[in-house]
Amino acid sequence: MLKGFKDFIMKGNVVDLAVAVVMGTAFGAVVTALVQNVLMPLIAALFSSPNFDSFAVVTLNHNDIKFGVLLTAIVNFLLVAAAIYFVIVMPMNHMIARRNAKLGIKDQEPAVDPQIELLTEIRDLLRAPRA
Numbered sequence: 001m002l003k004g005f006k007d008f009i010m011k012g013n014v015v016d017l018a019v020a021v022v023m024g025t026a027f028g029a030v031v032t033a034l035v036q037n038v039l040m041p042l043i044a045a046l047f048s049s050p051n052f053d054s055f056a057v058v059t060l061n062h063n064d065i066k067f068g069v070l071l072t073a074i075v076n077f078l079l080v081a082a083a084i085y086f087v088i089v090m091p092m093n094h095m096i097a098r099r100n101a102k103l104g105i106k107d108q109e110p111a112v113d114p115q116i117e118l119l120t121e122i123r124d125l126l127r128a129p130r131a
Contacts, residue, residue: 027088034087035079043075 008014044050052075055068101108 031080031083034083035076037078037082042074 040050049055052068052071053066054064055071057068058065
């Protein structure tokens with residue numbers, strides 16, 4: 001029983017996942033700081049408000065429905081996504097493309113699984129009109 005647990009824990013994908021979670025948590029703090037301390041103040045300077053929480057408040061039966069809070073969350077999400085894309089994804093894709101060009105690696109189509117290829121041929125034969 002313990003050997004199976006040890007084998008499970010020592011698999012590369014479990015260790016990789018644990019490292020990814022730790023790195024993601026640490027990187028989340030960086031992205032949050034960028035959004036809260038750089039991007040949101042820029043938006044606040046443009047709209048004269050640090051957030052949209054007080055925007056579009058509707059009172060219904062003495063209850064406040066705050067559409068602005070949702071708008072603030074959507075703007076924060078979009079800013080986080082943009083920060084991740086422009087700060088991490090684009091530079092990494094550029095670095096990978098440069099490395100592949102330097103090594104002479106071309107984009108290759110993934111190899112087709114023989115079973116998928118066989119099933120595709122069978123499907124095409126079944127679709128063909130019978131003579």
